[in-house]
Amino acid sequence: MIYFDFAATTPLDHEAAEVYVKVATDYFGNTQSLHDLGGQAQSLLENCRGELANILGVEKKGxxxxxxxxxxxFLAIEALLSAPLKDGKHIIAGMAEHTSVHGVLNRLKKDGYEVTLIPFDANGLINxxxxxxxxRPDTILITLQHVNSEIGTIQPIGEISKxxxxxxxxxxxxxxQSFGKINSQTIAPLVSSFSFSGHKIYGPKGIGGVYINPGTAWKAFFPGGSHENGFRPGTLNIPAIAAMTAAAQKIAGRLDEDHFKYSLLRKAFIKTLEPIKEQVTIYEADEDRQLSNIIGMGISGIEGQWMMLECNRQGFAISTGSACQIGMQTPAKVTEALGLAQDNAKEFIRISLGYTSTTEEIFKLGETIVRIVESFKSRP
Known part of the structure; x- marks a missing residue:
């Protein structure tokens, strides 16, 4: 099976896996314990926090x-709403936000908040x-993805922050989706908060983080927690934190190399689709506003789920959008944000590249999709 679903999750990096095992066996103490083993775990935790803060360009204490x-x-949005900069109950969000954001917003509506959803323009960008x-005078929060997870467009966070x-x-x-793909050091300090995840950058699953501007006097959503200054309860997963940090160090060191590689692979893939180009729509922005390793597209007359299953049958793993959205059996959120008709929305597929992707593999995938489409067209 040739994997082209790196935007959904990535394999664990071997060096990160070694770090995980080393920490799990040698630094297993609870960071809240007062004995030496607890102190060692606490010291390692703070080293990881400091290293990730340096990579992201933010203050460690946030x-x-x-x-x-x-x-x-979830926790970042709740934290910001617990410390608004003014009175109000109006929130602005991107229509194509991740399911986790829409879940929070739907719950907040029941608590009296009003939510305005902003669609994308034809290029997949927020207007x-x-x-x-x-x-409005009562708008207290804007929540917007840095990079859309389904078509890879890069939103103008700097402009919106002003x-x-x-x-x-x-x-x-x-x-x-931007963590480990884009140097975010100039953008990260401009927002009130941001979230990131380990398993998108070849780290372990079940670990991630949030940055909240240290000047925000947030209140804990879960009462009585002692870990992470009360931000969330539960004993910290130090092995996963250390492995995620190792993966982040590695991927941060090859940002330019990866960008060049994925740009070439993207162009090569699109070129292989020339025989069916009249049927193909690629949803993308200009090059400077586009993450190269995510290709969101539709093939006229062919449902995305059928195309995904046919590719799977021929040995290629692609997707029909965000894995969280697929689990709900509904079209990708981005198709609604783009204003696509229902039939066009059903045609959506996503191909996402990773560090193991090669030119030979991308040619094979493109040629396979062309064969599938031509075979489909020749059916009675």
């Missing part, structure tokens, strides 16, 4: 570890002017 991106989004027009600050609005951003 970084908290979570079980992943979904929990991170900044429309977002600005949606701001608008948010001018109107005393917190800005949360989901960095799960």
């Amino acid at each position: 970084l908290y570890f979570t079980s992943g991106g979904s929990e991170g989004n 900044v002017e429309l977002l600005q027009q949606s701001i 608008i948010a600050k001018a109107s005393q609005i917190h800005l949360h951003s989901d960095f799960v």
Whole structure:
């Protein structure tokens, strides 16, 4: 099976796996324990926190570890709402946000919050002017993905952060797809909070983090917790934190190399689709606003789920969008944000590249998709 679903999850890096085993066997103490083993675990934890803060370009004291991106989004939004910059109950969010964000927003509506969802333009980007027009005197939060998980478009977080600050609005951003793919050191300090995840960067599953601007006097959502300054309860997973840090160090050192590789592979894949180009729609932004390793597309007249199953039958793993969304058996959120008709939405598929992807493999995938489409067209 040739894997092209790296935006859903990645294999654990071998060196990160070695770090995990080493820490799990030699630094197994509880960070809250007062004996030497607890102290060693605590020291390792803070070293990891400091290293990740350096990679992300933020203050160490604002970084908290979570079980992943979904929990991170939930806790970050709740933390910001517990310390608003002004009175109000209006929230602005991207229509294509991750399911974890929409889940929080749906619950908040029941608590009296009003939510305005902003769609994408034809290039898969938020219309900044429309977002600005949606701001009300009682708007207290904007939540927007840095990189869309289904088509890979890079949102103008820097520009939106200026608008948010001018109107005393917190800005949360989901960095799960951009962490380890884009140098976020200039963007990270501009937001009120962001979330990230380990298993998207060849780290372990079940670990991630949240950054909250240290100047935010947030209140804990879960009462009585002693870990992470009360940000979340439960004994910290130090082996996973250490392994995620090792994976982050490794991927941060090859950002330029990866960008060059994925740009070439993306162009090569699109070139292989030339024989069926009249049927193919690729949802993307200009190169400077596009993450190269995520290719969101539709093939006219062929349902994405059928195409995914046919590719799987021929030895290729692709997807029909975010894995969390697929589990709910509904079209990818991005198709709604793009304003696609229901039939076009059902045609959506996602191909995402990773460090093991090769030119030979991408050619094989493209040629396979062409054969599938031509075979489909020749049916009576």
